[in-house]
Amino acid sequence: MSGATVPTPVAPSYVLTVNGTEHGVDASWLGESLLHVLRERLGLPGSKAGCEQGECGSCSVLVDGDLVCACLVLAAAAVGTEITTVEGLADERGTFTDVQQAFVDAGAVQCGFCTPGLVVAVHDLLDRVPEPTDLEVREALSGNLCRCTGYGRVVAAVEAAVAVRTSGGAP
Amino acid sequence: MSEVGTGSRTGVGTGTPGGVGTGAPRPDGGPKVRGEFAFSGDLWADGMLWGATLRSPHASARIRSIDVGPALAVPGVVAVVTAEDLPGSRYYGLEHRDQPVFAWEVVRYVGEPVAAVAADHPETARRALAAIVVDYEVTTPVLDAEEALVGPDLHPDGNTFRHMWVRRGDPDARGPVVVEGTYELGMQDQAFMGPEAGLARPTPDGGIDLVVSTQWLHNDRDQVAECLGLPPERVRLSLGGVGGAFGGREDVSLQVHAALLAQVTERPVKVVYSREESFLGHVHRHPARIWMRHSAEPDGRLVSFEARIVLDGGAYRSSSYHVVANAACFAAGPYVTPNAVVEGVGVRTNNPPCGAMRGFGAVQVCFAHEAQMDRLAAACDVDPVALRLTNAMASGDRLLTGQVVDGALPVAEVIRATAALPLPPAAGSEPMGRPGAAGLTTDAGDVVRATGFAVGFKNLMYAEGYDDDSHAACRLEAGLVTVTCAAAEVGQGFVTLAQQIAREVLGVDDVLLAPADTAIGSAGSTSASRQTWMSGGAVEKACREVRAEVVARVAAATGAAEADLRLRAGRVVSDGGAVPVDLSLAAVTAEEPVEASVRFQHRTTFPLDADGQGDAHVSMACAAHRAVVDVDPDLGLVRVVQVATAQDAGRVLNPTAALGQVEGGISQGVGLATMEEVVLADGAPRNASFTDYLIPTTLDVPEVVVDWVEVPEPDAPFGAKGVGEPPVISSTPAVVAAVRAATGRPLTRVPMAPAAVAGVGDAGDGEEG
Ligand code: FES
Ligand code: FES
Numbered sequence: 060m061s062g063a064t065v066p067t068p069v070a071p072s073y074v075l076t077v078n079g080t081e082h083g084v085d086a087s088w089l090g091e092s093l094l095h096v097l098r099e100r101l102g103l104p105g106s107k108a109g110c111e112q113g114e115c116g117s118c119s120v121l122v123d124g125d126l127v128c129a130c131l132v133l134a135a136a137a138v139g140t141e142i143t144t145v146e147g148l149a150d151e152r153g154t155f156t157d158v159q160q161a162f163v164d165a166g167a168v169q170c171g172f173c174t175p176g177l178v179v180a181v182h183d184l185l186d187r188v189p190e191p192t193d194l195e196v197r198e199a200l201s202g203n204l205c206r207c208t209g210y211g212r213v214v215a216a217v218e219a220a221v222a223v224r225t226s227g228g229a230p
Numbered sequence: 231m232s233e234v235g236t237g238s239r240t241g242v243g244t245g246t247p248g249g250v251g252t253g254a255p256r257p258d259g260g261p262k263v264r265g266e267f268a269f270s271g272d273l274w275a276d277g278m279l280w281g282a283t284l285r286s287p288h289a290s291a292r293i294r295s296i297d298v299g300p301a302l303a304v305p306g307v308v309a310v311v312t313a314e315d316l317p318g319s320r321y322y323g324l325e326h327r328d329q330p331v332f333a334w335e336v337v338r339y340v341g342e343p344v345a346a347v348a349a350d351h352p353e354t355a356r357r358a359l360a361a362i363v364v365d366y367e368v369t370t371p372v373l374d375a376e377e378a379l380v381g382p383d384l385h386p387d388g389n390t391f392r393h394m395w396v397r398r399g400d401p402d403a404r405g406p407v408v409v410e411g412t413y414e415l416g417m418q419d420q421a422f423m424g425p426e427a428g429l430a431r432p433t434p435d436g437g438i439d440l441v442v443s444t445q446w447l448h449n450d451r452d453q454v455a456e457c458l459g460l461p462p463e464r465v466r467l468s469l470g471g472v473g474g475a476f477g478g479r480e481d482v483s484l485q486v487h488a489a490l491l492a493q494v495t496e497r498p499v500k501v502v503y504s505r506e507e508s509f510l511g512h513v514h515r516h517p518a519r520i521w522m523r524h525s526a527e528p529d530g531r532l533v534s535f536e537a538r539i540v541l542d543g544g545a546y547r548s549s550s551y552h553v554v555a556n557a558a559c560f561a562a563g564p565y566v567t568p569n570a571v572v573e574g575v576g577v578r579t580n581n582p583p584c585g586a587m588r589g590f591g592a593v594q595v596c597f598a599h600e601a602q603m604d605r606l607a608a609a610c611d612v613d614p615v616a617l618r619l620t621n622a623m624a625s626g627d628r629l630l631t632g633q634v635v636d637g638a639l640p641v642a643e644v645i646r647a648t649a650a651l652p653l654p655p656a657a658g659s660e661p662m663g664r665p666g667a668a669g670l671t672t673d674a675g676d677v678v679r680a681t682g683f684a685v686g687f688k689n690l691m692y693a694e695g696y697d698d699d700s701h702a703a704c705r706l707e708a709g710l711v712t713v714t715c716a717a718a719e720v721g722q723g724f725v726t727l728a729q730q731i732a733r734e735v736l737g738v739d740d741v742l743l744a745p746a747d748t749a750i751g752s753a754g755s756t757s758a759s760r761q762t763w764m765s766g767g768a769v770e771k772a773c774r775e776v777r778a779e780v781v782a783r784v785a786a787a788t789g790a791a792e793a794d795l796r797l798r799a800g801r802v803v804s805d806g807g808a809v810p811v812d813l814s815l816a817a818v819t820a821e822e823p824v825e826a827s828v829r830f831q832h833r834t835t836f837p838l839d840a841d842g843q844g845d846a847h848v849s850m851a852c853a854a855h856r857a858v859v860d861v862d863p864d865l866g867l868v869r870v871v872q873v874a875t876a877q878d879a880g881r882v883l884n885p886t887a888a889l890g891q892v893e894g895g896i897s898q899g900v901g902l903a904t905m906e907e908v909v910l911a912d913g914a915p916r917n918a919s920f921t922d923y924l925i926p927t928t929l930d931v932p933e934v935v936v937d938w939v940e941v942p943e944p945d946a947p948f949g950a951k952g953v954g955e956p957p958v959i960s961s962t963p964a965v966v967a968a969v970r971a972a973t974g975r976p977l978t979r980v981p982m983a984p985a986a987v988a989g990v991g992d993a994g995d996g997e998e999g
Contacts, residue, residue, distance in 0.1 A: 105265020170721025171262030172473030
C-alpha cells in the first residue's frame with residue numbers, strides 16, 4: 060500500500076487469507092504485527108490499535124476461529140491461516156450481523172473505538188456459549204476495554220442478541 | 231443488569247419519529263459496528279510519511295545541545311524538527327501560551343516533546359528518535375506542590391497558576407459541632423481508547439490541512455496557525471473520528487508537530503501515538519490535597535465552611551486557572567452554606583501537566599465534602615441522607631460565590647429519588663461475583679456488604695465572563711435537510727442530538743450532518759457539558775429560522791395564514807384555517823433552497839471579585855449516587871455491586887444516550903475510587919500502559935440503576951441540561967463511603983489501595999493526625 064522503503068530485514072512476500080480473500084504482502088518489514096498489516100497494508104482498518112500490548116481487545120480478530128489480539132500476532136506467522144476481521148463478519152457489505160444490530164439498537168456504541176473488537180469477541184462468545192450467564196458474558200468480555208459506555212449497554216446488547224437467537228432468529 | 235427508572239419524559243417530543251425525547255439511534259452506529267467508521271488513526275494518503283515525537287526522560291534538566299544528525303542519517307528519514315524549525319510562535323496553550331511546542335533550553339516534565347521526525351515507516355521513525363542525541367544536564371525537579379509554592383520559579387510565569395479566595399458571610403461564625411479532615415486524590419487519566427492521531431497535508435497555497443481527533447477544532451486551528459506562522463485561514467482542521475476524549479483532547483498534542491512536519495517535508499504526515507505516548511502526551515486530572523472544616527448546629531444545619539484546596543497542575547498551565555475556580559466555587563457541594571472561607575491554589579511543578587477531565591475540579595472537592603458530610607452526620611448522630619436533605623440547596627439559594635441559583639437545581643429531589651431506588655439482591659454464590667473476581671481469592675463468609683451515599687454538583691458551560699458561543703447552519707434544499715456545526719463528536723452523541731433537533735423542528739425523518747471542520751464558525755469545545763445546550767441551541771435556532779422562512783414562503787404563495795401551517799412528515803400542511811395546504815418540502819425548496827446560519831450564546835457571566843463573589847456561572851446540574859459494595863476486609867478487595875443514581879437532566883432528550891453517559895461516567899467514578907492512578911516516581915509515570923494503569927472492565931463495573939429528575943432549565947434548548955459530567959462527580963465518594971461503612975477505616979485517599987482498605991502497612995490511608 061505505501062510502497063515505501065522499510066527497515067531491514069525486509070520480509071519475503073507472503074500471502075494472508077483475510078475474510079476469505081487472499082492478499083499478497085510485498086516488501087514489508089518482518090517485524091510488522093498482523094494488526095499493522097491489516098490496517099496499513101491491506102486497507103482493513105476496522106481492527107483498532109488501542110494499546111498494541113494485548114491489553115485492550117480493540118484489535119480482536121479470529122485466526123482459524125480462535126479469538127486473538129491481532130497486535131500480538133506477527134503477520135508473517137499468520138500465513139496459512141483463515142483470518143476473520145470485523146469487516147468480514149457480515150455476509151455482505153451493507154448488512155449487519157445480529158450482534159452488530161443489537162449493538163446499534165441497545166446504544167452500546169458511543170465513540171465506537173472499542174466496538175469492532177467487542178463485536179468480534181461477542182460473536183466468538185456466542186458461538187461457543189449460546190446462552191451465557193451474566194457473569195460468563197462479563198468474564199468473556201473482560202479483555203475488551205471500553206472507556207465510554209461503562210459496559211451497561213454492551214451487556215444489554217449481548218442479552219438482546221441471545222434473546223433473538225434463542226427465540227429462533229437467524230444466528 | 232441495568233434498569234431504566236421511570237422518571238417522566240412526557241411533554242418533550244411532538245411525535246416526530248426520531249425526534250427530541252426519543253431513543254433515536256446514532257447516525258454513526260452502523261459504520262462503527264461494521265468497522266467502517268474512520269478514526270483519525272485510520273487515515274491514509276499517497277506518499278504519506280510517519281511522524282514520531284522524541285520526549286524528555288527527565289522531569290527537570292537543561293538542554294545543552296541537540297544533535298539531530300545521526301537521526302537524519304537513518305535511511306528512510308525525511309526530516310527531523312526541533313524548536314528552531316518553528317516559523318512562528320514556539321509556544322502553545324489552551325488558554326495561555328506557556329508551553330513550548332518543543333523544549334529547547336530546559337525540559338520541565340517527563341514526556342515533554344523535544345524533537346519530531348518524519349520517516350517512511352513507523353519503525354524507521356522510532357529508530358530515528360533513538361538516534362537523536364540530546365545532551366541533558368539533569369537538575370533537581372520540584373515534585374511537591376507545597377514545595378513549589380515557596381520554591382524558585384520553574385518557568386518565567388512563576389509557579390502559581392492561580393491563587394484565589396472565596397469568602398462569604400461571617401468568617402468567624404461557628405456552630406457547636408465541628409468536623410475536620412484532609413483528603414487526597416491521585417492523578418487520574420482520561421484513558422480514552424483511541425490514541426491521539428492525525429494526518430497533516432500541505433496544501434497548494436502553502437497552508438495545511440489537518441484531520442485530527444480533538445474537542446475543539448477552532449482553538450487547535452489558531453494554535454497551529456500561530457506556531458506555523460500562517461494566517462488562520464490557511465490552516466484548515468477537520469475532525470477525524472474521535473475515540474473518546476473526556477477532557478484529554480482539549481489541549482493540543484500532536485497537532486503542531488504533524489503540521490510542521492508536513493510543512494517542512496511538503497508531504498502528508500500521519501502521527502499516531504502509542505498507548506504509552508498517549509499517557510505521556512495529554513494532560514491528566516489534577517491530583518489534589520484538600521483540607522476542610524465544617525461547623526454545624528446540633529441538628530446538622532451548616533453554619534460555617536473552611537477549605538484549602540491545593541491542585542498540582544504540573545509543568546504547564548493548560549486549564550488549571552479555571553479548574554481552580556471550579557474547585558473553589560463548588561467546594562462546599564450543593565448545600566446551603568451561609569459562612570465560608572475557601573482558598574484555592576493551582577501550582578506549577580515538574581510533574582506531568584494537568585488540565586481538563588470530566589468533572590473539572592468538582593470531582594476533587596466532592597470527594598472531600600462528601601466525606602465531611604458523613605463525618606458531620608456521625609458527629610450529629612443523624613442519618614447521612616437526612617443530613618444532606620437538611621442542607622440541600624434549591625433554586626433561589628446562593629452559591630458560595632453569592633450568585634443566586636435562578637435555574638433549576640433539584641438537589642433534594644435527586645437525593646430522595648436516589649434513596650428510593652431498589653437495592654440489589656443478596657450476593658450470589660458465584661466466586662467470580664465476589665471481591666477479587668477472577669482472582670477467586672475471597673471466601674463467601676468473609677464478604678461484608680455496605681452502602682454509601684454522596685451528592686455532587688457543578689456548573690454547566692464556561693464561566694467567569696467567557697464569551698461562549700456556537701455557530702450552526704441549516705440548509706433545506708429539494709426537501710433535504712443538511713445541518714452544519716463544528717461541534718466535535720467525541721462519542722457523547724451530539725450527532726444524534728443534532729438530527730433529533732432538526733427532525734423535531736422541521737418535521738422530517740432524514741437529516742444529513744455535514745462533516746465538522748473549520749469552514750464554519752466555532753462551536754466551542756466539547757466539554758463542560760456544554761454542547762447539548764450551546765450547539766444544540768445553535769442547531770435549534772438555525773432550524774427554526776429555516777422553518778420560519780419556509781412557512782413565510784408557503785403563506786405568501788398560498789394565501790394561508792402562517793399560524794395555520796405545520797411542518798410534518800416532510801410536508802407543509804395546514805392545520806385549520808380557510809386555505810387548505812399540503813405541499814412537500816421538496817416542492818417548496820426545489821427552486822430555491824432555504825438556508826440559515828446562526829450564532830448562539832448563553833447569558834453573560836462575570837469575573838469573580840477578590841472575595842470570589844460574582845455571577846460567574848451560567849447554570850448548575852446535580853446528581854446523587856448510592857453505592858453498594860462487597861468488601862473482603864482482610865484482603866482489602868472491593869467489588870462495587872450496584873450504583874443507584876438520580877440525575878438532574880432538565881429534560882432527557884435521548885434516554886438511551888443519556889443512560890449510556892450515566893453508566894460510562896459511573897464506571898470512571900468507580901475507577902477513581904478503586905483503581906485508577908497515574909503513579910509517579912521522580913516525576914515519571916510508572917504505569918503508562920493498560921497493563922498497569924487499570925480501568926474498570928466488565929467484571930469491575932457495578933449494576934447501574936438510574937432515575938431522571940426532569941425539571942426543565944428555563945434558558946436551555948428544550949429545557950435540557952448536559953448530562954456528561956454529573957455522573958462522574960459523586961460516584962467516587964459514594965463508593966468510598968460504602969467501603970468506609972464496611973471497614974470502619976477513614977479512607978481519605980483515592981484510589982483506595984487494597985492495603986488501605988485492609989488497614990495494613992503504610993498504605994497512604996491518611997489517618998487523621
Ligand atoms: S491493540 Fe491489541 S489488545 Fe490493544
Ligand atoms: S465506545 Fe468508546 S471506548 Fe467503547
